Amino acid sequence: MLDETRVYDDLGRQPGPQDLPPDLEASDWWSDEMVREAGLPVTDVPFVSVGGGIGSFVTVDYLRIAGVPPEDIRVLSNLDRPWRTYEYLTRVSQIPRAERIRSDSASRPDNVWGFPSYALTEAIRTRSARPLWQVLREPDFADFYTPRLGMVLTGMEREAARIRYWDMLDTGQVRTVRRRWGGGYFTVLAVNEPGGPSRMVAYRSWFVHLAVGYAGLKFLPELRQFRDTSDFHRVVNAYEDHEHVYTALRQRTGRVLIRGSGIVASRVSERLISERKRHGLQTEIVHLFRTYVEGAHGPHPWSRRAGGDGFAYQGFNYPKSVWGGQLKARARRSEGRDRARIYAEIGGTNTAYRRHWQRQLREGKNGGWYRSLAGTMGDLQQGPDGRLRAYVDSDSSRVELCADYVIDCTGLDGDITSHRVINDLLRHANAGRNPIGRLDVSRAFEVRGAASGDGRIYASGAATLGGYFPGVDTFLGLQIAAQEIQEDLARMGFGNRIGPARSLREWWRWLRDRPI
Structure with missing residues (x-):
């Protein structure tokens, strides 16, 4: 059984034991x-x-x-x-050191000047022009370049030593x-x-x-209630260590219900699909979206976000003009409701469009072992056979879903x-x-x-x-x-x-x- 207290310790949020006078x-x-x-x-x-x-x-x-x-x-x-904390969260959300994170080439926490960028640094270290060529072609002809987690952490360790952190x-x-x-x-x-x-x-x-x-971690009410009355083993948050789920699925056939539509949900689905292919498994995946996105959407024609298969697609957390363009200037001079309106327009859960992952989704849909639906989970129970029963309210109907594991990817507590x-x-x-x-x-x-x-x-x-x-x-x-x-x-x-x-x-x- 997973120890939720230990998870919060890893996040560094547990209160100290001593009270003030x-x-x-x-x-x-x-x-x-x-x-x-x-x-x-x-x-x-x-x-x-x-x-x-x-x-x-x-x-x-x-x-x-x-x-x-x-x-x-x-x-x-x-x-x-x-x-x-960052390394812990990336690791459990399926981004180990060798994988690439969702961050721009010039966004270097170890280098306030942003030059040389991660892409240039990688090109020099590997003696290959491929990272620079990817930057030149992004995003229309290639995915956005993003650095490997290991490079980011190594750079911060170097800078921490340099400034006597x-x-x-x-x-x-x-x-x-x-x-x-x-x-x-x-x-x-x-x-x-x-x-x-x-x-x-x-x-x-x-x-x-x-x-x-x-x-700390965020659990929606029905998941919290289930975890309080049952166990932490089969209903997990993607931001807590849940490696046991992938281990169990290698030993026997099972069905996983993924909940969420952000970058972590896409990484979890990618891991499940990769495990299925690598080990010849028969894992079934059901993906539940609260809001199902079918195409481009946005508040007006010149401010639209790509979408499909339930996901809203965007290279990074926010449009790039947030960091140094018109959106940054607009937010900086806004007040009250106007500023809240800006956040409503540019916010919302999204994930990066990654070509390899898109091919995996198409393969899963064509094979019938990956399916998605829109709705909200009204209840979660354990059935007589020991499997999980999720009752999903979709439009005017209620659908019952059976699963062996639920992986909640709805985020952290804000x-x-x-x-x-x-x-x-x-x-x-x-x-x-x-x-x-x-x-x-x-x-x-x-x-x-x-x-x-x-x-x-x-x-x-x-x-x-x-x-x-x-x-x-x-x-x-x-x-x-x-x-x-x-x-x-x-x-x-x-x-x-x-x-x-x-x-x-x-x-x-x-x-x-x-x-x-």
């Missing part, structure tokens, strides 16, 4: 005296980044390039590597961030002691950066109140929500309403989706947010401005792998 827990503002009387040791550092994932990594990278010494930065995290990392579970009387913030970290209870440390800083990612640190910020730091319900940030990614004297809280990543910049939960989006944050900090005297001369000099140092 009651007077600190109830107070919106903390004084130095209150913290001292509570017995919390205090560490002074100007800048604290909470999360320790790729969002923290790229922000710290910008600050180091801007000349901020490592002694002035602390990353508070329960992750020993910035890419740990591990000298800035303090491991533990962040408990809360509270405003400090006199300016700045206290960030409380619960540190696990070997063989004993955890202890709490308060970090006193002027600036706090939040890059906490998603709160509710910001599910994350303890952000929920605490909403309740105690006057933070608010943006037009689509996530954390409200300014154009510089400062959390609105949470200023404390000259101190500022910034946030980037999935928690800020719905702000002035779409595409925040991508490599390039995290880098753009980091650049905005660094420039805002430089205006307040923390770090240097990265002008042309500094940028060129630091790029040359990066190219030669010279430590900062």
Whole structure:
């Protein structure tokens, strides 16, 4: 049986075991005296980044390039590597290190300049022009070029060593961030002691950066109910380790119900089909779509997305103009309902059109062992024969589907109140929500309403989706947010401005792998 608690541990979202003293827990503002009387040791550092994932990594990278010494930065995290959660999620969603991820060639979290791109780097390392030729022909005559996961992770490891990332990392579970009387913030970290209870440390800083990612896995109500009353073995989330499903299907014939229409659903279907062909299996696949897409669609003729076979097709998470074109400019000047309308137009679940996978789908349909349907799952039960019974409401009818396994690919939990640190910020730091319900940030990614004297809280990543910049939960989006944050900090005297001369000099140092 799968241990769901362990899955959340892997995501780095489990709460720490220790509670704050009651007077600190109830107070919106903390004084130095209150913290001292509570017995919390205090560490002074100007800048604290909470999360320790790729969002923290790229922000710290910008600050180091801007000349901020490592002694002035602390990353508070329960992750020993910035890419740990990302690698876990990609691995269990069927993208091991040798496979290609869904990211642009120039979106390099290890290289703020984006040059040389992944395609150029791969061409040089393999002594082949094929990656560059693919870039020149994409997307009409070839699939979009995307880098291999291994190349991305190796690059981040190299850059982490270059900027002395591990000298800035303090491991533990962040408990809360509270405003400090006199300016700045206290960030409380619960540190696990070997063989004993955890202890709490308060970090006193002027600036706090939040890059906490998603709160955990998302299960729709009927799947949650089934898992609560049955087991975790046959109904799984694609973002948890479910290798046992593929192992079992190699030993006996079975039917799998896939639920979802994004990139993970397409990867899971590809894995199942590849396993079927490689091992000569008789696996049947049923794909359930909440909304079945049959062709091109969109709000108007000049803003349409390709589609077919139930999927909406798009090269990357968002249209490319989100990162530096008309959509970016439009979102940056929008407010309230107008901004929510933009997100509704460009959002929606989609996946990349990959030619090899399309051939697999056609083969499955022609062979009758892959079929798809549209509807919502009304109930999930275990039948007398031990198999799963899924009752799907489609139009005006209800269809019963039998399956041995259900793989849910509907994503991660985007509710910001599910994350303890952000929920605490909403309740105690006057933070608010943006037009689509996530954390409200300014154009510089400062959390609105949470200023404390000259101190500022910034946030980037999935928690800020719905702000002035779409595409925040991508490599390039995290880098753009980091650049905005660094420039805002430089205006307040923390770090240097990265002008042309500094940028060129630091790029040359990066190219030669010279430590900062």
